[in-house]
Amino acid sequence: MTVSTSSAFHHSPLSDDVEPIIQKATRALLEKQHQDGHWVFELEADATIPAEYILLKHYLGEPEDLEIEAKIGRYLRRIQGEHGGWPLFYGGVLDLSATVKAYFALKMIGDSLDAPHMLKARNEILARGGAMRANVFTRIQLALFGAMSWEHVPQMPVELMLMPEWFPVHINKMAYWARTVLVPLLVLQALKPVARNPRGILVDELFVPDVLPTLQESGDPIWRRFFSALDKVLHKVEPYWPKNMRAKAIHSCVHFVTERLNGEDGLGAIYPAIANSVMMYDALGYPESHPERAIARRAVEKLMVLDGTEDQDDKEVYCQPCLSPIWDTALLAHAMLEVGGDEAEKSAISALSWLKPQQILDVKGDWAWRRPDVRPGGWAFQYRNDYYPDVDDTAVVTMAMDRAAKLSDVSDDFEESKARAMEWTIGMQSDNGGWGAFDANNSYNYLNNIPFADHGALLDPPTVDVSARCVSMMAQAGISIADPKMKAAVDYLLKEQEEDGSWFGRWGVNYIYGTWSALCALNVAALPYDHLAIRKAVAWLKAIQNKDGGWGENCDSYALDYSGYEPMNSTASQTAWALLGLMAVGEANSEAVTKGINWLAQNQDEEGLWKEDYYSGGGFPRVFYLRYHGYSKYFPLWALARYRNLKKANQPIVHYGM
Numbered sequence: 001m002t003v004s005t006s007s008a009f010h011h012s013p014l015s016d017d018v019e020p021i022i023q024k025a026t027r028a029l030l031e032k033q034h035q036d037g038h039w040v041f042e043l044e045a046d047a048t049i050p051a052e053y054i055l056l057k058h059y060l061g062e063p064e065d066l067e068i069e070a071k072i073g074r075y076l077r078r079i080q081g082e083h084g085g086w087p088l089f090y091g092g093v094l095d096l097s098a099t100v101k102a103y104f105a106l107k108m109i110g111d112s113l114d115a116p117h118m119l120k121a122r123n124e125i126l127a128r129g130g131a132m133r134a135n136v137f138t139r140i141q142l143a144l145f146g147a148m149s150w151e152h153v154p155q156m157p158v159e160l161m162l163m164p165e166w167f168p169v170h171i172n173k174m175a176y177w178a179r180t181v182l183v184p185l186l187v188l189q190a191l192k193p194v195a196r197n198p199r200g201i202l203v204d205e206l207f208v209p210d211v212l213p214t215l216q217e218s219g220d221p222i223w224r225r226f227f228s229a230l231d232k233v234l235h236k237v238e239p240y241w242p243k244n245m246r247a248k249a250i251h252s253c254v255h256f257v258t259e260r261l262n263g264e265d266g267l268g269a270i271y272p273a274i275a276n277s278v279m280m281y282d283a284l285g286y287p288e289s290h291p292e293r294a295i296a297r298r299a300v301e302k303l304m305v306l307d308g309t310e311d312q313d314d315k316e317v318y319c320q321p322c323l324s325p326i327w328d329t330a331l332l333a334h335a336m337l338e339v340g341g342d343e344a345e346k347s348a349i350s351a352l353s354w355l356k357p358q359q360i361l362d363v364k365g366d367w368a369w370r371r372p373d374v375r376p377g378g379w380a381f382q383y384r385n386d387y388y389p390d391v392d393d394t395a396v397v398t399m400a401m402d403r404a405a406k407l408s409d410v411s412d413d414f415e416e417s418k419a420r421a422m423e424w425t426i427g428m429q430s431d432n433g434g435w436g437a438f439d440a441n442n443s444y445n446y447l448n449n450i451p452f453a454d455h456g457a458l459l460d461p462p463t464v465d466v467s468a469r470c471v472s473m474m475a476q477a478g479i480s481i482a483d484p485k486m487k488a489a490v491d492y493l494l495k496e497q498e499e500d501g502s503w504f505g506r507w508g509v510n511y512i513y514g515t516w517s518a519l520c521a522l523n524v525a526a527l528p529y530d531h532l533a534i535r536k537a538v539a540w541l542k543a544i545q546n547k548d549g550g551w552g553e554n555c556d557s558y559a560l561d562y563s564g565y566e567p568m569n570s571t572a573s574q575t576a577w578a579l580l581g582l583m584a585v586g587e588a589n590s591e592a593v594t595k596g597i598n599w600l601a602q603n604q605d606e607e608g609l610w611k612e613d614y615y616s617g618g619g620f621p622r623v624f625y626l627r628y629h630g631y632s633k634y635f636p637l638w639a640l641a642r643y644r645n646l647k648k649a650n651q652p653i654v655h656y657g658m
Contacts, residue, residue, distance in 0.1 A: 024608035037354035040325040041630030051105035059195030069318035084120035089615035129202040130208035154451035173537035175460035178269030184280035266299030269382035336369035377424030395469040433488035434462025457620035468521035472657025501536030518579035558621035572610035576635035
């Protein structure tokens with residue numbers, strides 16, 4: 001474990017002024033902690049989820065709720081871009097699929113086709129080839145409403161559920177999110193139900209005559225041609241599948257969904273899978289009162305953000321893609337431990353005490369397909385998701401528990417939890433030394449070439465950010481680089497470094513996130529600060545710092561033709577990540593860090609926190625992004641407290657894994 005001391009700073013105009021900033025932010029965040037000890041902040045995606053919520057209600061023919069519809073309509077209109085469509089993230093370019101869904105939802109709500117915002121959106125959709133050029137999941141939505149033929153949707157026969165494990169296209173070879181979304185969708189594609197759609201709303205005006213779906217362009221040309229030819233064959237033979245085989249396959253899908261129903265947190269605890277499970281049960285004739293359908297439907301409502309009281313006409317409503325309580329709580333526990341002092345440490349212990357019973361110790365989830373001999377021991381991202389714990393959350397919780405145990409008299413309380421978490425996490429290491437988020441060795445790259453996977457997000461391969469957290473956890477627990485698993489992991493991180501010195505960030509935007517993660521891991525793994533990889537990363541972070549002292553990075557950095565960092569406005573979360581990364585490797589005295597700290601100090605709001613509209617979370621690169629409302633609140637506090645701690649003369653500071 002690396003230990004460093006910090007002498008007086010030469011470039012710090014803040015001096016003692018940083019303490020009031022820390023205390024103001026700490027008080028604001030303590031007020032947001034729930035009585036049971038946990039935190040949870042809003043998790044916002046793009047227009048597609050709230051639009052799909054509107055369409056789901058009309059698909060099911062549920063009683064009208066004009067008030068909710070009006071509030072969702074206000075939300076959708078507000079986030080429409082100046083270009084006339086809807087982007088995937090704040091300030092982004094028009095995304096055709098998001099725009100088609102948002103337009104459909106607003107028309108369903110009752111917006112006039114002659115309204116300027118509808119006319120502008122429609123013109124932009126038609127200029128891009130119309131709704132037929134939208135992605136696969138949007139075309140499925142349209143097919144479910146009878147607005148498009150299923151012939152224009154790639155075939156994924158429900159009989160896929162009966163294939164042996166050696167078969168190239170197998171459900172277990174897909175990522176958890178693809179698995180949970182796809183299985184109920186297989187039933188819908190087999191049964192081809194039509195939405196009740198009581199208002200009879202369709203979007204015929206969004207189609208351009210004779211325009212067909214665009215063929216997938218990315219991926220391996222040979223695999224693309226193979227799967228494209230196979231899709232044509234499947235379309236022709238689809239009506240001739242033996243009925244008994246189809247019935248058996250549908251039964252297998254229902255069993256899969258029902259076994260993983262996950263209470264009111266829903267299938268996979270993510271909106272698309274939950275909504276598909278509701279529609280699956282409906283298509284199979286389950287009445288609204290049926291326990292399984294009813295609980296799946298309630299899970300959808302748990303994702304709603306209801307802003308304001310019933311009589312406020314200007315309030316908005318939107319639907320979140322999922323909830324993030326474990327993640328928010330674990331990260332805030334780290335921030336409070338960094339702040340220190342009786343009140344902050346007490347709040348951290350309360351948070352960790354809430355987290356402790358959330359550990360999944362008795363369910364072997366889908367991850368066990370690859371790791372059958374590993375005992376459960378992880379944490380999920382959401383309130384509950386027993387079949388799908390994730391490595392990232394588990395490593396972050398474990399490090400917080402380890403740190404809390406060193407600072408208090410509660411060490412015995414977390415020992416068993418830490419041991420089980422370490423066992424599970426290390427057991428999930430992939431063969432290349434890295435870790436994926438939910439599965440080991442989920443690198444069947446050819447699957448991203450199937451026509452159904454035009455989003456390119458069917459897999460969960462090892463990534464730098466998740467792997468860095470695992471390295472940090474192991475090193476913080478005292479595992480040295482002499483250990484074969486640790487050496488393989490560190491070698492993986494070093495191998496994945498980009499030429500410019502940065503690292504790709506899969507789950508956060510993007511190279512700033514990945515570089516922060518990697519630097520923290522390499523530091524606690526005891527690589528010297530003059531190691532070439534560390535110096536290159538430090539140089540890159542300093543080179544991309546904005547003139548105002550902050551850092552920022554756009555979601556466009558996930559582009560396939562990315563050719564290097566492009567300047568973006570400073571954000572609180574990304575500034576904090578850059579600062580934490582630099583301070584982890586001996587740069588706390590640098591001018592870059594001082595300027596970054598000043599940026600955070602100058603941008604604290606009246607509440608004591610920070611706000612940002614930009615998205616800094618990665619759902620699926622190039623397809624789906626996330627705005628973690630908590631990131632801009634607790635990461636800056638964490639960075640400021642780390643700066644203050646390192647600033648104390650002659651006080652050795654242990655560099656923890658984050």
